[in-house]
Amino acid sequence: MHFHHHGYVSADPRIQAAEGYGIDRPDELPDEVDVLIVGTGPAGMIAAAQLSQFPDVSTRIIERRPGRLEIGQADGIQARSVETFQAFGFAEEIIREGYHITEMAFWNPDQENPEHIIRTGRPKDDETGISEFPHLIVNQARVLDYFAQFALQSPGRITPDYGIEFVDLQVEDPATAADPKHPVQVTVRHTSGERSGEERTIRAGYVVGCDGARSQVRKSIGRSMFGDQANHAWGVMDVLANTDFPDIRTKCAIASKHGNILHIPREGGHLFRMYVDLGEVPADASRTVRQTGVEEIIAKANEILTPYSIDVRDVCWHSVYEVGHRLTNAFDDTDEDDPNSPTPRVFIAGDACHTHSAKAGQGMNVSMQDGFNLAWKLGQVVTGRSTDELLRTYSLERRVTAKNLIDFDKEWSTLMATPQEELPDKAYLEQFYVKTAEFPAGFMTEYTESMITASAAGQELATGFPVGKRFKSAQVNRVCDAFPVHLGHQAKADGRWRVYVFADSQRPTNDTSGAESKVAALADWLESDPQSPLVRFRRPGDDLDALIELSVIYQQEHTEFAFTDAPQVFRPLVGKLQLEYLEKIYATLPDDDIFEARGISREGAVVVVRPDQYVSGVFGLDEHERLGEFFAGVFAP
Structure with missing residues (x-):
């Protein structure tokens, strides 16, 4: 956490000083x-x-x-959201508070006794390591x-x-x-x-x-x-109950001869949520099904869970809804068809x-x-x-x-309501859950070329940071204190852009007068050239990193150089005391090389990331003009 740059802080450093409209903010709208x-x-x-x-x-x-x-109706927190919480400074707290989904159990009719359900699979929630953050359940x-x-x-x-x-x-x-x-x-x-x-x-x-x-x-x-109504009703309830169902503290997709349940344990060790299949609803019966009482939902759940049952001690919340997309x-x-x-x-x-x-x-x-x-x-x-x-x-x-999302949800919710015998095979739902894991985790979003997303030119320099997709973090070693950190976790939701300079194989040098080092030449351009975004868009009185935060990641280990070897632009003077900020100079870790992990060229690369953590473009270390032109399309002079 960055503080003390305006002077000594003895109180909670998360509480920032009021500025602008935050000073004497009026109580009345x-x-x-x-x-x-x-x-x-x-x-x-x-x-x-x-x-x-x-x-x-x-x-x-x-x-x-x-x-x-x-009482919130939503509760599922995908890994991408926890990643976002990290930028807002409360991921650790909510991780401690939440229920962690580590696997999902699939229950289906017992072939020998179809009236009963048996567990048929329990795949891990994130088998491929989509994110370093967990999948959580937390009250909205x-x-x-x-x-x-x-x-x-x-x-x-x-x-x-x-x-x-x-x-x-x-x-x-x-x-x-x-x-x-x-x-x-x-x-x-x-x-x-x-x-x-x-x-x-x-x-x-x-x-x-x-x-x-x-x-x-x-x-x-x-x-x-615009869209459709599936005319399939579900009762949902948050309850405190005792049960002999062995997976009551595991997320489950339960399919029986009597219907389906999506079961989700909640935070706190006791609470759980069940989405209970109430069946098809005729178009003229929509209002009637919404009046289904919680006792009827509980009875249906017990029928589906046979031979197990739940003894509900308290209903915290319940509702009935029909799937709609x-x-x-x-x-x-505005009119999108008229530029x-x-x-x-x-x-x-x-x-x-x-x-x-x-x-x-x-x-x-x-x-x-x-x-x-x-x-x-x-x-x-x-x-x-x-x-x-x-x-x-x-x-x-x-x-x-x-x-x-709607296209994915249509397929998933339809599968959840489909009897097992009507699926291509008995493991189809489980296989769909595993192969589509990246989508519900929140990492399939990919923005196309625009004024804030460059073309794919340069993508080969950093294949692990696809342009238009979220910046997937990896570990690096902070040079000034030899402290391993996740690079992406250092970016805060402060409205600033990020420029990550991945160095070529040359040793760090703060001599920007020579042209031998591409990083040194880039640093000189960033700090002094009129076309540099740090120069062109910097307002009087602003710190150097007020608009764009720079970081440099060298291929050497931290023992092979000192932070003073890095160009001054990566050690900006910040705050009213103009203190040198040293924590944006990184080295690789011997057993976890970010260049290998994210497919970064040994010739180096510049990765630009926008304030909401999506990659805006990948540039060569010597593509100064192209980098300047990109930011000229983003910012106003």
Whole structure:
């Protein structure tokens, strides 16, 4: 953790000093905000947390409930999400708190006694080492709590405005609006307290609708959901119970002659969730099945579990739903078919623009990546770091991801509801689970070429960092203190870009006057050339690494050189005391060489990673002009 650069800190170093709008932040929702987030679900809270790192952006988040969420419906936390939590500083806490999925048991009818179920397989959850992070089960409310804590402790000091709901909005033409920077008129209504029922109008620069499947923000911009309803009902319950079922603390896919169960143990050692198959539902019986009581769900679960049973002692939460797969035609209010249309002012995220079943455990996870994707872009645009064209990339990127999720979920949820005898073979569901593991883990997202994603040119220099996919971490040795760390874990959700310089085989040198060392020549260009992004886009008073954080990784071991041998640009002066920062110079580990692990050329490479941890491009060490041109397309002068 980086602190003391502004002076000695004796209190909790996670609590950053308030800046900008975080200083004397008004308790009352103001009449004018730069970004208004509607809804404190996963997409909304991660967006607020990220924007809290942009204290010069006035951000507020409203929620119609009178207080925090207490019982969350989502619980599955994929490895990609835990990776994201690491950037927000609470992965370790949530890993300690959560239930760890290490394997999944598959139960099917006993061939000798089909009325009974037997275990037929128990594959590992991550047999191929997709991620160094675990697959967890954690109550959604706790995830939101952690994001709320991060937002409150960040410079922007963002806290939710509870008891306020969104009513409607109107987007004015910025060219003729009374306030061109805040052209969105938003009507909100108080839902609790002395002002309950009172409406008021505020002005916003941008609105982010994270208000669920019945999103009023979506309706206000004329977007509609398209898709299908599977007409297959499931009862879901979180319960505390005793049982003789031997895998009650293991995630299970249970298929019997009487239906199916997706069983998920919960955190804490006792709680578990069951998705219980209630069967096909005629189109005219939808309302009736939703009235199914929890006692009927429990009875059905016991029938499916034969010869085992559960004795439910407490029902914490239950519901009935039908599988639906729906998607909006766009995730913002602009016309994607017209490149000359105004850039977006209103966005939708999470369930407001894509809905699916809970079987793949993707709802909260994909929603969080929606919010993460959008928030740093809003931060860059509102602060003038980028033009508003950057905002067009949100819908273009995230709609493809949501469509891929829905296609996957359709297949998985259909298989979950299919009797074993109708599958190609009795192990088909288990085989599908294993071969598609990378998708539900959250690592199949791949963004295509755009203003923030370069072409695949240079990919051969770092094959383990595919352009458009998330930056997959690997271990390195920090030179200044000989401390092994995961390279990707050092990147924080602070809105900055990352440039990782993987050196060629030459020994480190801080002599940038010679042209023999490609790293030294690159360092000289980065530090002094007018076309370098560190020079061209650096504002007066900014630290050298305020916009882009540089790291260098040498092929030598840490005993073969000192940090002082690295060029000065990799040892920037930071903070008001202008202290030299030494922790971004790395060496390889003798038994875990990152160059081998990630297919990095021994000729070296430059890997550019955007603030939400996705690889934007791979460049040669001497491709200074191409690197400068890429960043010229990202940032505004």
